[in-house]
Amino acid sequence: MVCLNDNDSSSLNRRIPQQATCATMSSMSKTWAIAIHGGAGVIERSLCPEAADLRIRVLEAVITSAGAHLASGQSALDVVEHAVVQLEEAAEFNAGKGAVFTAEGRHELEAAIMEGRSGTCGAACLLTTVRNPVRLARRVLDQSPHVLLAGQAAEQLVGDLEQVPNDWFDTELRRAQWSQWKQASSEADARGPATVGAVAMDINGHLAAATSTGGRTGKPSGRIGDTPMIGAGTWADERCAVSGTGHGEAFMATAAAHTVAARMAYGGDSLDGAASRVVQEALPPGSGGLIAVDAHGEISMPFNCEGMYRAAADSKGRFEAKIWT
Amino acid sequence: MVCLNDNDSSSLNRRIPQQATCATMSSMSKTWAIAIHGGAGVIERSLCPEAADLRIRVLEAVITSAGAHLASGQSALDVVEHAVVQLEEAAEFNAGKGAVFTAEGRHELEAAIMEGRSGTCGAACLLTTVRNPVRLARRVLDQSPHVLLAGQAAEQLVGDLEQVPNDWFDTELRRAQWSQWKQASSEADARGPATVGAVAMDINGHLAAATSTGGRTGKPSGRIGDTPMIGAGTWADERCAVSGTGHGEAFMATAAAHTVAARMAYGGDSLDGAASRVVQEALPPGSGGLIAVDAHGEISMPFNCEGMYRAAADSKGRFEAKIWT
Numbered sequence: 001m002v003c004l005n006d007n008d009s010s011s012l013n014r015r016i017p018q019q020a021t022c023a024t025m026s027s028m029s030k031t032w033a034i035a036i037h038g039g040a041g042v043i044e045r046s047l048c049p050e051a052a053d054l055r056i057r058v059l060e061a062v063i064t065s066a067g068a069h070l071a072s073g074q075s076a077l078d079v080v081e082h083a084v085v086q087l088e089e090a091a092e093f094n095a096g097k098g099a100v101f102t103a104e105g106r107h108e109l110e111a112a113i114m115e116g117r118s119g120t121c122g123a124a125c126l127l128t129t130v131r132n133p134v135r136l137a138r139r140v141l142d143q144s145p146h147v148l149l150a151g152q153a154a155e156q157l158v159g160d161l162e163q164v165p166n167d168w169f170d171t172e173l174r175r176a177q178w179s180q181w182k183q184a185s186s187e188a189d190a191r192g193p194a195t196v197g198a199v200a201m202d203i204n205g206h207l208a209a210a211t212s213t214g215g216r217t218g219k220p221s222g223r224i225g226d227t228p229m230i231g232a233g234t235w236a237d238e239r240c241a242v243s244g245t246g247h248g249e250a251f252m253a254t255a256a257a258h259t260v261a262a263r264m265a266y267g268g269d270s271l272d273g274a275a276s277r278v279v280q281e282a283l284p285p286g287s288g289g290l291i292a293v294d295a296h297g298e299i300s301m302p303f304n305c306e307g308m309y310r311a312a313a314d315s316k317g318r319f320e321a322k323i324w325t
Numbered sequence: 326m327v328c329l330n331d332n333d334s335s336s337l338n339r340r341i342p343q344q345a346t347c348a349t350m351s352s353m354s355k356t357w358a359i360a361i362h363g364g365a366g367v368i369e370r371s372l373c374p375e376a377a378d379l380r381i382r383v384l385e386a387v388i389t390s391a392g393a394h395l396a397s398g399q400s401a402l403d404v405v406e407h408a409v410v411q412l413e414e415a416a417e418f419n420a421g422k423g424a425v426f427t428a429e430g431r432h433e434l435e436a437a438i439m440e441g442r443s444g445t446c447g448a449a450c451l452l453t454t455v456r457n458p459v460r461l462a463r464r465v466l467d468q469s470p471h472v473l474l475a476g477q478a479a480e481q482l483v484g485d486l487e488q489v490p491n492d493w494f495d496t497e498l499r500r501a502q503w504s505q506w507k508q509a510s511s512e513a514d515a516r517g518p519a520t521v522g523a524v525a526m527d528i529n530g531h532l533a534a535a536t537s538t539g540g541r542t543g544k545p546s547g548r549i550g551d552t553p554m555i556g557a558g559t560w561a562d563e564r565c566a567v568s569g570t571g572h573g574e575a576f577m578a579t580a581a582a583h584t585v586a587a588r589m590a591y592g593g594d595s596l597d598g599a600a601s602r603v604v605q606e607a608l609p610p611g612s613g614g615l616i617a618v619d620a621h622g623e624i625s626m627p628f629n630c631e632g633m634y635r636a637a638a639d640s641k642g643r644f645e646a647k648i649w650t
Contacts, residue, residue, distance in 0.1 A: 119578045125549075126475060146548045147577040150451060150475060153547020222478020223471045224450075224549075231556040231580035252472040253444045255556035258580040259587065266592030 030203035031315045032070035033297035036062055036083050038093045038309030039194045040245045040289040043323055052323055055092045059311040059321040062086045067313040070200060076208035076241070077115045077138075080198040084111070084134040084210045087196035091171050093309070095196040096132055099169045099214025101178035102221050107169040109214055110228045111137040116207035116236035121147055123228035124154035131162040134212045137228070148228055174217070181218040195227060197234070197243025199293045203315075207295060209234050209241035209257075216248070226251035231258035239264045239295060240271055246288010246305065254282045260292055275300035355528035356640045357395035358622035361387055361408050363418045363634030364519045365570045365614040368648055377648060380417045384636040384646040387411045392638040395525060401533035401566070402440045402463075405523040409436070409459040409535045412521035416496050418634070420521040421457055424494045424539025426503035427546050432494040434539055435553040436462040441532035441561035446472055448553035449479035456487040459537045462553070473553055499542070506543040520552060522559070522568030524618045528640075532620060534559050534566035534582075541573070551576035556583035564589045564620060565596055571613010571630065579607045585617055600625035 038055060066083040070076070088096025099107045111133035112123035122141030125148065130136045139157040140149055149157070195213035202208075211234045213227045225248030226233030233244040235257035242257040251257070256278055263274035271294040279289055279302040289303025291310060299312045311321035363384060368377075391408040395401070413421025424432045436458035437448035447466030450473065455461045464482040465474055474482070520538035527533075536559045538552045550573030551558030558569040560582035567582040576582070581603055588599035596619040604614055604627040614628025616635060624637045636646035 121578055145574065146545075147574045148549040148554070149545070150547040150549055153545045156545075220471075220474070220478045220481075222475040224473040224475055229473070229554055229556075230577050231554075231583060235580070249470065249472045252555050253446055255560070255580060255583040258556060258583055262584065262587030263591050266588050266590075266594075269591075 031297045032067070032201055032203050033293050033299055033312075033314035034063060034066045034070055034079065034083070034198065034200040035291040035293055035299045035301055035310065035312040036066065036087065036196070036198045037243065037245050037289070037291045037301070038087060038196050040303045040305050040308035041194060042305065043307035043309075051092070055309055056321050056323065058087070058090045058092060059309060063311040063313045063319070063321065066198065066200065067319075070202055071315065073203055075204075076200040076202040076206050077113070079200045079202065080208045080210040080241075081113055081134055081138050083198035083200075084196055084212050085132050087198075088132050088134060088212055093196045094174075094194045094214045095212040097169055098171045098174060100174050100194070100217040102215070103218050104221050105178060106166050106221065107214055108219070108221055109133040109169070109212070110225060111210070111212035112228045112230060112234040113137045113141055113210040114208065114230060114234055114236040114241070115141070116238050116241055119237065121230050121234075123148045123230060123234070124150070125224045125228045126151040126222065127154060128166050129163040130155060130158060131164050131168070134210050135161050137210070147230060150224075169214070177217045195233070195245035197245060197291060199236070199241040199243050199291050201241070201293050201295060201297050205295050207236050207238070207241040207293060209236040209243045211243045225249075226256070231255050233257055235261055237261050240274075240292050242275070242290055242292045244288060244290040245308065246283070246303075250283050250287040254278070256283060256290065260290070264294070271298045272300040276302045279304050356622045357392070357526055357528050358618050358624055358637075358639035359388060359391045359395055359404065359408070359523065359525045360616040360618055360624045360626055360635065360637040361391065361412065361521070361523045362568065362570050362614070362616045362626070363412060363521050365628045365630050365633035366519060367630065368632035368634075376417070380634055381646050381648065383412070383415045383417055384634060388636040388638045388644070388646065391523065391525065392644075395527055396640065398528055400529075401525040401527040401531050402438070404525045404527065405533045405535040405566075406438060406459055406463050408523035408525075409521060409537050410457050412523075413457050413459060413537055418521045419499075419519045419539045420537040422494055423496045423499060425499050425519070425542040427540070428543050429546050430503060431491050431546065432539055433544070433546055434458040434494070434537070435550060436535070436537035437553045437555060437559040438462045438466055438535040439533065439555060439559055439561040439566070440466070441563050441566055444562065446555050446559075448473045448555060448559070449475070450549045450553045451476040451547065452479060453491050454488040455480060455483060456489050456493070459535050460486050462535070472555060494539070502542045520558070520570035522570060522616060524561075524566040524568050524616050526566070526618050526620060526622050530620050532561050532563070532566040532618060534561040534568045536568045536570075550574075551581070556580050558582055560586055562586050565599075565617050567600070567615055567617045569613060569615040570633065571608070571628075575608050575612040579603070581608060581615065585615070589619070596623045597625040601627045604629050
């Protein structure tokens with residue numbers, strides 16, 4: 001079944017009782033927090049409950065796994081990478097397998113990852129063969145003196161990471177969206193959830209963010225979006241970690257992710273105050289949303305469009321996965 | 326004569342008497358301000374006064390022309406583009422003609438331009454044939470729904486802009502630096518002035534910034550630096566316009582240009598306070614500098630390395646071109 005509009009029934013905007021799923025996590029004395037997203041955009045409420053339910057279940061599985069890893073003491077950096085790998089592997093989301101098609105009918109992927117305490121970051125763009133772009137971004141962070149590498153320059157770091165033919169990323173849903181885009185001949189018709197991401201605070205209070213995307217249906221080959229632009233779609237420092245999703249150009253023109261951190265650092269905003277003001281005041285209405293976590297484990301997930309696939313968990317027992325408000 | 330270290334005598338750190346050069350400009354009642362840079366980095370004081378003198382004269386010519394255009398009422402956006410075109414055309418600076426060599430012995434250019442009032446921006450990277458990259462960045466701003474286009478995607482907007490063979494960008498100086506880099510086999514030996522840029526406030530109080538570069542000697546093909554990353558090496562909003570120069574990865578990891586604006590917007594810093602704190606506190610020592618102008622026509626040009634080729638002029642009669650303090 002192909003569900004072009006990523007629709008769902010509103011019953012899936014649910015909060016999962018934490019007792020059943022987070023007992024082990026919340027028994028740890030040290031605090032941690034994690035949020036993930038699977039894209040923001042046009043998510044109509046009226047159709048395709050099966051598709052929405054499947055995505056909610058993927059989000060629940062990823063957030064459960066990520067929470068367990070944080071509870072066991074893994075670093076925020078490792079956990080956001082692992083969470084984004086899982087979202088890349090899920091064909092339901094626009095990153096890795098299931099990435100949207102470019103204008104030319106191919107896939108060009110991009111990803112970024114940043115560690116807050118050290119300020120180290122790595123990003124890769126114009127990727128065509130790397131199965132998990134966020135793993136390559138991590139290698140840029142770990143192994144390269146550079147921050148952003150494109151195409152073959154990035155793929156030289158691939159090492160033992162799996163490479164696949166470009167059409168391995170194909171899915172029926174994304175091909176149908178591409179066909180629809182070609183008929184409309186307009187990127188304005190390519191709206192819909194885009195991008196996956198994760199932000200986390202580990203039990204040492206360190207923060208990290210990671211984002212990965214296939215971009216927008218019908219984008220020209222060579223267009224680079226906000227995801228690999230440090231400060232636009234991805235940011236982490238000692239105060240907060242942020243991953244954005246939506247209309248990339250709006251995030252770039254407003255340095256959206258960095259603005260959340262700057263409002264906290266220089267304006268004294270709370271995490272939720274900063275994140276909400278960026279999404280509701282700086283970004284154009286309908287352009288997307290973001291997830292953010294601060295060094296106290298607070299989580300904020302504002303968006304200014306129909307919906308955002310998102311989930312959050314923490315060591316206090318929070319466990320939720322939502323699409324709409 | 327090849328001057329590998331971009332050296333000079335300190336006598337060129339001079340302030341030009343404004344009466345001789347700015348009489349026409351300062352007779353205008355409306356205020357304007359402009360600053361330009363030709364790169365920051367290792368600029369030793371002991372050698373090559375001829376090379377330094379030539380660069381100072383280029384800076385003086387460009388700032389004079391730019392000031393006259395602002396005084397005549399041209400927009401900040403048009404003027405920063407024009408100033409950067411002139412700096413690209415000057416073979417003495419690492420942008421356009423005179424760009425450094427990549428590891429492979431070619432040239433890969435990048436540029437960005439941003440208008441402060443509207444927040445519109447355009448950038449291009451991985452360019453190999455466009456004579457004036459900042460003109461192409463302007464076309465991305467004017468003609469594309471995207472912010473950052475790479476390689477052929479950007480060059481599809483080239484229209485009537487001049488294209489040249491890649492070796493047209495060659496100069497004796499940059500080839501010698503590349504040879505030196507190959508012998509050292511280390512990017513650490515590729516320090517030296519990089520990047521050109523301009524920031525301006527026009528007589529309507531609008532701000533704009535533009536930056537252009539050949540990157541770093543010996544960079545791998547596919548490395549994207551801070552110049553085309555909005556918020557890292559280039560930024561403009563209604564409060565300030567910023568163009569950075571130096572170790573690009575440091576500017577990216579600190580969102581340096583946007584941080585200047587954020588300190589002003591949320592922390593209440595003055596332009597000079599914000600710019601100086603970014604350069605002296607956020608960026609690593611020795612990593613570079615930036616030029617910035619605010620909506621009152623104040624100019625700041627801090628750097629944390631040996632020197633920065635820079636010039637400034639305004640409607641009050643300021644006219645200076647400097648290398649060191």
